Amino acid sequence: MKLYIEIAGKVRAVDYTPGESTIMLDDEVMKVHAQWLRPGVLSLIVDGRAWRVVLDENANEPAVYIGSERIVYGVDDPRSLKARRARAAGTDGPRTIKASMPGRVVRILAEKDQQVEAHQGVVVIEAMKMQNELKAPKSGRVTELRVAPGDTVAAGDVLAVIE
Amino acid sequence: MPYNSDLLTNTHPRPFRKILIANRGEIALRIARACREMGIPFATVYSDADRAALHVLESDEAHRLGPAPATESYLRGDLLLDIARNVGADAIHPGYGFLSENADFAETCEQAEIKFIGPPSAAMRALGSKTRARQAADKAGMPRTPGSTTGLASLQQAVDLASEIGYPVMLKAAAGGGGKGMRAVTRPEDLRSAFETAQSEAERAFGSNEVYIEKLIERPRHIEIQVLADEHGHCIYLGERECSVQRRHQKVIEEAPSAVIKADLRRQIGEAAVRLAKSAGYTNAGTVEFLLDDEDRFYFLEVNTRLQVEHPVTELVTGLDLVQLQIRIAQGEPLPIAQDDVRLRGHAIECRIYAEDPDNGFFPSPGKITRLLQPGGPGVREDSGIYEGWTVPMDYDPMLSKLIAYAPTRGDAIARMLRALDEYVICGIRTNLGLFRRILNDPDFQAARIDTGYLDRLLADAHHESPPERCDDQRTLATIAAAVLESHRTTAAPAAAQPTSAWKRAAREEGLRR
Numbered sequence: 239m240k241l242y243i244e245i246a247g248k249v250r251a252v253d254y255t256p257g258e259s260t261i262m263l264d265d266e267v268m269k270v271h272a273q274w275l276r277p278g279v280l281s282l283i284v285d286g287r288a289w290r291v292v293l294d295e296n297a298n299e300p301a302v303y304i305g306s307e308r309i310v311y312g313v314d315d316p317r318s319l320k321a322r323r324a325r326a327a328g329t330d331g332p333r334t335i336k337a338s339m340p341g342r343v344v345r346i347l348a349e350k351d352q353q354v355e356a357h358q359g360v361v362v363i364e365a366m367k368m369q370n371e372l373k374a375p376k377s378g379r380v381t382e383l384r385v386a387p388g389d390t391v392a393a394g395d396v397l398a399v400i401e
Numbered sequence: 402m403p404y405n406s407d408l409l410t411n412t413h414p415r416p417f418r419k420i421l422i423a424n425r426g427e428i429a430l431r432i433a434r435a436c437r438e439m440g441i442p443f444a445t446v447y448s449d450a451d452r453a454a455l456h457v458l459e460s461d462e463a464h465r466l467g468p469a470p471a472t473e474s475y476l477r478g479d480l481l482l483d484i485a486r487n488v489g490a491d492a493i494h495p496g497y498g499f500l501s502e503n504a505d506f507a508e509t510c511e512q513a514e515i516k517f518i519g520p521p522s523a524a525m526r527a528l529g530s531k532t533r534a535r536q537a538a539d540k541a542g543m544p545r546t547p548g549s550t551t552g553l554a555s556l557q558q559a560v561d562l563a564s565e566i567g568y569p570v571m572l573k574a575a576a577g578g579g580g581k582g583m584r585a586v587t588r589p590e591d592l593r594s595a596f597e598t599a600q601s602e603a604e605r606a607f608g609s610n611e612v613y614i615e616k617l618i619e620r621p622r623h624i625e626i627q628v629l630a631d632e633h634g635h636c637i638y639l640g641e642r643e644c645s646v647q648r649r650h651q652k653v654i655e656e657a658p659s660a661v662i663k664a665d666l667r668r669q670i671g672e673a674a675v676r677l678a679k680s681a682g683y684t685n686a687g688t689v690e691f692l693l694d695d696e697d698r699f700y701f702l703e704v705n706t707r708l709q710v711e712h713p714v715t716e717l718v719t720g721l722d723l724v725q726l727q728i729r730i731a732q733g734e735p736l737p738i739a740q741d742d743v744r745l746r747g748h749a750i751e752c753r754i755y756a757e758d759p760d761n762g763f764f765p766s767p768g769k770i771t772r773l774l775q776p777g778g779p780g781v782r783e784d785s786g787i788y789e790g791w792t793v794p795m796d797y798d799p800m801l802s803k804l805i806a807y808a809p810t811r812g813d814a815i816a817r818m819l820r821a822l823d824e825y826v827i828c829g830i831r832t833n834l835g836l837f838r839r840i841l842n843d844p845d846f847q848a849a850r851i852d853t854g855y856l857d858r859l860l861a862d863a864h865h866e867s868p869p870e871r872c873d874d875q876r877t878l879a880t881i882a883a884a885v886l887e888s889h890r891t892t893a894a895p896a897a898a899q900p901t902s903a904w905k906r907a908a909r910e911e912g913l914r915r
Contacts, residue, residue, distance in 0.1 A: 239888055243880045252884035261881055272885045278772050278828070282882055291882040292772055294828040302882050306823045306834070309879040313887050338761055340768050341795055365795040366756070366765035393768065 244312035333375045335398040337391040341365035344387060352380050354400065361385065361397045374400050415733050417441055417492045417516070421485045422456070424496030425475060426786035427802055428708075429456035432494045435724035444488050446481065448474035450794035455786050462488065469796045475499045478506040485515050492516040492731060494724075498798065501707040504529055518731040519685050520706050527681045528704040532575040532613050538701040541677040545701040546571075546692070548615030559596050559614055563589065566616045572596055574603030575611035580650030582606055585617055618700060620852040621692035623647065624659055625705075626674040627715045629726060630684045631736040638671035639719050640745045642711055645851040646840060648763070653833075653856060654840060655711035656750045657718045660811055660849035661693070670699055677704070686712075686727050692853075710753065710803065713784060717749035717807040748814040749807045752822070754785075756799040758831035767795040771829030776821035780807045780814075793830060801832065811849070815841050 240253045253262035254270070261270040261284075273281040278293040292303040301310045341363035348360045359371040360380065374380075382399035385391060419442040422432045429445055433456060436443040444462040447454060450469035457463045464484050466474040474480075478500055485493055493515055495501035501519065508522035519525070528534045535550040547566040552575055553559045563570045563586070572595055574582025582603035584595040596612065604610040623644045630636035643659035644652045658667070674689035681704075688709050690702040712723045721738075730736070757763045773789040785802030787793065793801065804825065806818035819841050825834055840846050843859060 241884050241887055243883045243887075245876050245879055245883070248876070250880050252880060254881075254884050254888050256885075256889050261884065263877065263881060268881070270881065270885070274889075279774070280882065280885065282878070282885065284878060284881060289878055289882070290774075291878075291886070292774065292826050292828055293886050295771060300883070302879055302886065303826050303828065304875055304879050304882065306826065306838070307875060308835070309876070311879060311883040313883060339758065339764055339766050341765075365767050366797065366799040368765050370762075370764045 241313055244314070245309060332381065332399050332401040333378070334396045335360055335372050335374065335400065337363060337372070337393055337395045337397055339363070339365055339370065340392050341370070341390075343385045343389045343391060343397070344369060346383060346385070346387060347371070348374075348380050348383075348398075350380055350383050354378065354380060360400075363391060363397075372397065376400060417490075417728070417732060419443060419488065419490040420492045420494055420518070420728070421481065421488065421490035421515075422446070422496070423475070423481045423493050424499055424501075425451055425454060425456055425797065427456075427784050427800070428496040428498075428710075428786075430459055430786055431784055432496060432724055433459055435722065435728060438722075439725060439728065441728065444484070444490060446475070446484060448796070450796050453791060455788055455791070464488065469794065471499065471797065478503070478509060482509065482513055482515065486513070490515065492518055492728075494518040494728070495707065497707050497710055502529055502705070516731050518727055520683050520687060524681045524683045525706045528677075528683070528687075528706055530575050530611075531573060531577065531703050532611065534704050535613070535701070537677060537681050541673065541680045543673040543677055543701045544699060546615040546618060549613045552611035552613055553596070556593055556596050559592055560589070562614050563592060566614075569617040569619070571615050571617045572599040572612050573615065574599065574607055574609070575613055576607035576609045577603060582612065583650070618692045618694050620854060621645075621694055621700075622659070622661065622851065623652075623690065623702075623853050624662065624670065624693045624699065625688045625690040625709075626671050627709075627712070627723070628674050628678045628683070628687050628689060629723075629730070629736060630678050630687070631730045632684050632733055633735045634679075635736045635739075636675045636678050636683070637736060637738070637740045637743060638674050639715050639721065639743055641667060641670065642709075642714055643851075644711060645853050646846070646856050647853050648856050648860070650853075652711065652753065654750065654752055654837070655714055656748065656811070656814070657714035658745055658748065661697075666697060666699075673701075677701075685730050686723055710800075711751050713782060713803060713805045714749035714751050717782070717805065718745045718747055719743060720746070747807055747809050748811045749805055750811075750814045750818050751803050751805045752818065752837045753800055754802045754804055754825075754827075755833045756793050756801050756830050757833055759833055759836055760831070763833070765795070765799045766831040767793045767799070768830045769793075770827060772826065773828070774824065774826040776804065776824035778821070778824075780817050781805070781821045782807065787827075801827070812847075815847060 242249050243252055250264055261268050269285050271283045280291040282289045282291050294301040299310050301308050344364045345362040348354050354374045356377045357373045360374050361372045362369050378400040381401045385397050420436055422429050422443055422445045433443055445456050445460040446464050446466045447457045448466050448469050466480055500506045504522045504525040507517040507525055510517040532551050535545055538545045549562055569587040572584045582599050584599045586592050586595045599612045600610040624641050626641050627639040641659050641662055642655050642657045644655045646654035686708050688705040691699045692702055693699045716723055756766045758766045769792045770789055782805040783802055787801050806814050808814040808817045822837055
């Protein structure tokens with residue numbers, strides 16, 4: 239099956255079917271042997287070189303550890319990758335404030351319908367005795383506040399919407 | 402690892418019936434292991450957030466303390482004493498943090514005739530307050546930074562003292578720790594506001610606004626001496642640790658011995674530490690901290706009246722088991738070794754692995770550890786409180802484990818640590834593992850050109866701020882790896898993804914045939 243993998247802005251086409259002994263990377267054919275050690279941990283031998291690969295399915299982004307190096311990747315077809323990036327970069331339309339880490343909400347710094355400036359603090363979450371102020375990604379009106387002080391949040395949870 | 406076999410053959414005059422371990426995580430497990438090796442029964446405790454923590458799973462006996470917040474669990478001295486009485490424990494090991502330096506708790510234990518494995522409460526009081534410790538240092542004839550030995554009565558006193566000892570100066574909370582209630586002042590005009598903020602910060606953090614003033618030592622190294630004292634008047638020092646690699650006053654890497662301490666200086670500082678401990682009636686394990694300036698002058702800083710996080714580096718270079726020795730001292734045994742028996746051999750380095758996100762200002766990163774590959778091999782020790790599948794709670798300190806490398810020389814120990822770090826993978830949460838690679842590869846660290854501001858300068862260095870350039874090779878491989886992982890995911894090939902599922906598949910096929 240053909241997939242498009244994006245790493246650090248570079249998209250490459252990869253054709254591979256589980257169980258096969260070759261992989262096609264753009265126009266290059268490489269010998270590959272994949273051995274699962276346990277879910278998410280893979281021994282990969284590519285043209286004779288052996289690597290240990292560990293999948294880090296973190297909440298926000300897929301990533302692999304190649305040895306000790308953590309590399310974030312995207313998977314998609316190139317058109318929708320571009321479209322997604324364009325959406326993310328745009329300042330039009332509603333934007334969300336997401337919890338970057340699991341934690342507990344300790345304070346809300348803005349009220350619903352309040353006008354906030356870009357980079358103004360909106361929600362403060364606390365984990366392991368440290369507080370982190372989450373800021374508005376753009377100027378606008380707080381149309382939604384989905385959490386209250388005392389709430390426990392998971393990484394990636396939407397806390398507020400700015401429009 | 403060298404080990405003094407005499408330590409294992411000594412008989413216990415008053416062995417404990419049972420030890421209650423009043424802590425959590427890696428240090429609770431560390432103490433449990435010592436108890437098990439000594440054949441002493443032990444019980445552990447847990448909060449609701451720690452029911453599945455490793456220290457509980459590795460216990461024969463575990464008791465619930467209370468809800469997750471430390472103030473309702475691990476800091477509840479009354480509950481701990483109740484549990485100790487109920488389970489027939491005649492000793493409590495407090496570990497580090499929580500109640501370990503709480504003299505009131507130690508005193509309550511003394512009154513309840515439950516042995517607190519640590520110094521007597523009177524010695525804790527004499528050395529626990531930084532101003533009282535400075536007075537004790539004067540009495541023991543130990544050099545300290547110029548400045549006051551009592552709390553400042555007024556701003557005017559601060560102004561007078563500052564001009565006497567000369568700027569820059571430090572204002573510090575007498576009850577302080579962890580960098581709170583601390584202010585550096587370089588100009589007289591800043592003294593007033595620094596004095597006021599230090600006072601209010603100290604009041605909030607420690608419930609006491611006592612602040613003292615001392616001369617600021619520029620670019621000091623943090624050197625500390627491990628002391629051990631029994632209850633029969635013997636006290637020895639076990640060499641030094643260097644803990645100069647700190648981020649915002651929190652230790653990140655510790656090593657033993659220090660690359661810059663010569664035998665003469667070691668003896669000088671060590672003997673000063675022993676004098677101080679003896680003068681305060683100190684017993685059990687303790688650490689005397691010093692600052693060392695670039696002309697080899699040392700200044701007393703403070704005393705930690707407990708076992709330190711970084712005790713393993715001393716264990717490795719001395720061949721001693723500090724936790725076992727703590728227990729034996731508390732049982733009333735005399736120290737099994739004299740000062741002349743203490744030999745330092747090799748070099749040990751410890752990295753404190755934290756659940757924190759280096760890409761997000763080192764903000765804590767609790768959560769589920771989805772995958773864990775731990776290092777091993779020669780000279781590698783991991784004191785850890787984690788396992789694959791465990792959810793790191795958000796309620797406590799973010800330290801996950803301590804990785805310690807031991808080798809004949811400092812250079813070998815650095816190479817060994819880098820090798821161990823390469824074997825270590827923690828997924829699901831973010832960790833500071835990458836930070837250690839950067840430090841250990843840094844020429845300044847390798848040349849031991851470090852001081853307490855070293856790491857903050859390294860991190861502020863924008864030049865290194867961008868992620869390391871990855872070789873094409875690695876990016877290509879990551880692309881292939883991602884494709885392999887994703888193709889398995891999308892085709893949902895359970896046979897390949899899960900080694901155990903051949904049985905399930907067989908069962909499923911069996912089911913289909915029927």
